[in-house]
Amino acid sequence: MAQDGADRMIVMRDVHKWFGEFHVLRGITLEVARGQKVVVCGPSGSGKSTMIRCINGLEDYQRGEIVVDGIPLDGDVKHLDAIRREVGMVFQQFNLFPHLTVMENLILAPMHVKHMPRREAEELAMFFLERVRIPEQAHKYPGQLSGGQQQRVAIARALCMRPKIMLFDEPTSALDPEMVKEVLDVMIELAEEGMTMVVVTHEMGFARQVADFICFMDQGEIVEMAPPAEFFSRPRSERTRLFLSQILH
Amino acid sequence: MAVRSESPREIPRPPVSERIGPLAWLKHNLFSTWYNTLLTFLVLWLLWVTLVPFVEWAVVNATLAGTSKADCPADGACWALVRVRFHQYLFGLYPVEERWRVLLAFALLVAGMVPLFLPRMPRRILYAIVLILVYPPVAYLLFAGGRFGLVPVETANWGGLFLTLVIAGVGITTSLPLGILLALGRRSSMPVVRALSVAFIELVRGVPLVTILFMASVMLPLFLPPGVTIDKLLRALVGVSLFSSAYMAEVVRGGLQAIPKGQYEAAMALGLSYWQMMRLVILPQALRLVIPGIVNTFIGLFKDTSLVTIIGLYDLLGMAKLITTDPAWLGRAAESYLFAAFGFWIFCFGMSRYSMYVERVLAAGRERD
Numbered sequence: 001m002a003q004d005g006a007d008r009m010i011v012m013r014d015v016h017k018w019f020g021e022f023h024v025l026r027g028i029t030l031e032v033a034r035g036q037k038v039v040v041c042g043p044s045g046s047g048k049s050t051m052i053r054c055i056n057g058l059e060d061y062q063r064g065e066i067v068v069d070g071i072p073l074d075g076d077v078k079h080l081d082a083i084r085r086e087v088g089m090v091f092q093q094f095n096l097f098p099h100l101t102v103m104e105n106l107i108l109a110p111m112h113v114k115h116m117p118r119r120e121a122e123e124l125a126m127f128f129l130e131r132v133r134i135p136e137q138a139h140k141y142p143g144q145l146s147g148g149q150q151q152r153v154a155i156a157r158a159l160c161m162r163p164k165i166m167l168f169d170e171p172t173s174a175l176d177p178e179m180v181k182e183v184l185d186v187m188i189e190l191a192e193e194g195m196t197m198v199v200v201t202h203e204m205g206f207a208r209q210v211a212d213f214i215c216f217m218d219q220g221e222i223v224e225m226a227p228p229a230e231f232f233s234r235p236r237s238e239r240t241r242l243f244l245s246q247i248l249h
Numbered sequence: 250m251a252v253r254s255e256s257p258r259e260i261p262r263p264p265v266s267e268r269i270g271p272l273a274w275l276k277h278n279l280f281s282t283w284y285n286t287l288l289t290f291l292v293l294w295l296l297w298v299t300l301v302p303f304v305e306w307a308v309v310n311a312t313l314a315g316t317s318k319a320d321c322p323a324d325g326a327c328w329a330l331v332r333v334r335f336h337q338y339l340f341g342l343y344p345v346e347e348r349w350r351v352l353l354a355f356a357l358l359v360a361g362m363v364p365l366f367l368p369r370m371p372r373r374i375l376y377a378i379v380l381i382l383v384y385p386p387v388a389y390l391l392f393a394g395g396r397f398g399l400v401p402v403e404t405a406n407w408g409g410l411f412l413t414l415v416i417a418g419v420g421i422t423t424s425l426p427l428g429i430l431l432a433l434g435r436r437s438s439m440p441v442v443r444a445l446s447v448a449f450i451e452l453v454r455g456v457p458l459v460t461i462l463f464m465a466s467v468m469l470p471l472f473l474p475p476g477v478t479i480d481k482l483l484r485a486l487v488g489v490s491l492f493s494s495a496y497m498a499e500v501v502r503g504g505l506q507a508i509p510k511g512q513y514e515a516a517m518a519l520g521l522s523y524w525q526m527m528r529l530v531i532l533p534q535a536l537r538l539v540i541p542g543i544v545n546t547f548i549g550l551f552k553d554t555s556l557v558t559i560i561g562l563y564d565l566l567g568m569a570k571l572i573t574t575d576p577a578w579l580g581r582a583a584e585s586y587l588f589a590a591f592g593f594w595i596f597c598f599g600m601s602r603y604s605m606y607v608e609r610v611l612a613a614g615r616e617r618d
Contacts, residue, residue, distance in 0.1 A: 058514055084520040095515035099534050108529060109519035154515075161519060 015064035026220040039207040042217035056087040088158030092170040096142035128156040148179030168199040341408015354391040404482035408563035416554040423490040428497025453495035466560040493550040500542035504535030544604035
């Protein structure tokens with residue numbers, strides 16, 4: 001966990017959220033330090049996705065406090081814009097823009113949000129396409145790529161904004177099994193380079209290998225938070241034990 | 250795209266037995282069963298009793314020569330009427346010696362639009378916006394005159410196909426942007442914007458265009474201070490534009506609703522502003538989806554322009570009607586109306602074909618998704 005203030009990239013304090021009557025987040029408190037990797041897991045409907053989507057303001061919250069890299073997420077539009085420039089996000093359904101080529105998907109935000117010249121944006125895009133190992137697909141449309149390739153493009157697209165934090169919302173859940181590894185490999189490399197990451201996933205192998213700590217959520221609460229070794233071998237809560245017994249066969 | 254040449258596909262051909270000769274085709278398609286045979290003969294009979302007399306009237310017995318109804322055969326169409334008055338169908342009562350101005354303005358428009366259709370045109374959108382901003386004042390100057398030594402021509406004398414194209418052109422170029430804004434307004438999270446958009450759309454869609462045109466020509470002057478007049482044509486233009494923008498808004502809204510939520514979220518997560526998200530991500534996809542609906546609205550708008558006759562403007566249909574009142578051609582209304590109908594059809598059919606072409610081109614750009 002984070003110690004001094006300057007290194008705390010994400011701070012959530014007692015965050016509550018309701019969808020109508022449904023109390024979906026019940027007092028989330030979480031701190032992520034620079035360079036830390038947090039894997040969030042839990043049964044469906046436990047609020048994992050909602051929690052991660054609060055960090056870049058895709059969902060609002062009704063109570064508590066969220067501060068990202070020192071910027072409070074408090075309803076101020078300027079703050080929201082500043083946070084979104086620093087936080088990249090990868091979605092379960094990739095959400096690439098189907099009417100644009102891979103290259104155009106990648107240079108869109110650098111050119112229009114950061115006002116980067118086209119040539120510079122294209123060089124940056126090629127750099128990240130090589131990193132995710134699909135430079136040869138630059139001029140295809142997303143619909144012409146496999147799921148694994150699309151998700152790697154989506155990761156490259158987020159990286160083109162040079163984010164300080166990357167959020168992954170079940171990045172491999174919509175993929176065919178044989179494509180999961182190519183996406184996880186890219187994520188592992190990213191983690192090894194020191195990116196601050198919050199990853200919602202059920203890939204426990206990935207969690208074991210990469211996570212600094214694992215955060216288990218159930219019914220809108222963080223039930224247990226521990227380094228992987230401890231989390232898998234000595235889970236403290238009964239709910240964690242039950243969950244682990246269901247997903248680890 | 251070049252990608253397509255990688256996978257040449259065999260076009261499946263029908264088996265040999267189905268490809269032999271017109272007789273086999275006839276038997277297979279028209280006389281395959283006893284009731285198909287019956288239907289074939291019924292249709293042939295219907296064509297015989299309708300089409301044959303029409304062709305006799307419109308072509309065989311018709312005349313193009315002559316200068317009045319006295320020169321026309323009793324049992325044939327009198328296209329001489331159309332020949333003699335052709336320029337009025339095109340220009341209405343626009344002064345004969347000034348008509349070059351109208352032709353010049355349309356030539357300028359065609360020339361100005363050529364770059365939009367070049368395949369490798371850089372900054373196409375920007376050029377289109379400049380064209381939309383620059384062309385109307387130039388065209389208005391040429392049409393109305395009054396400056397640079399051009400003789401003034403009152404809008405009351407504008408007419409015929411020329412007036413139809415002016416109203417339809419203005420209606421089309423204003424209703425699409427206005428419709429997009431209204432559609433975005435209707436889906437806005439700001440309550441006031443949303444309420445105003447909904448109110449406008451539902452109000453305008455709830456009344457016939459004729460009512461709006463009447464309101465514009467009869468009611469509006471009552472509310473203006475004495476001495477202030479607004480040109481009759483301008484009032485009609487505003488009425489037609491607002492009317493079609495309400496319909497356009499609903500077409501565009503249909504497209505917006507078809508875009509998955511993930512597209513909005515990905516755009517927001519990348520830091521795009523609301524307008525950037527709409528302009529770069531959402532609208533290009535949404536508008537592409539509703540091209541048939543947009544063109545449908547354009548075609549409706551083009552034909553609705555004929556309603557301006559009611560407030561005393563002589564568009565193509567108005568001119569056709571006016572010409573039938575000329576004593577020299579009395580009793581030759583059918584020819585005049587048929588010709589006007591043909592004029593409308595040419596343009597509407599053209600728009601329809603063009604939209605099909607655009608859809609095909611866009612579909613080819615992103616196959617396999």
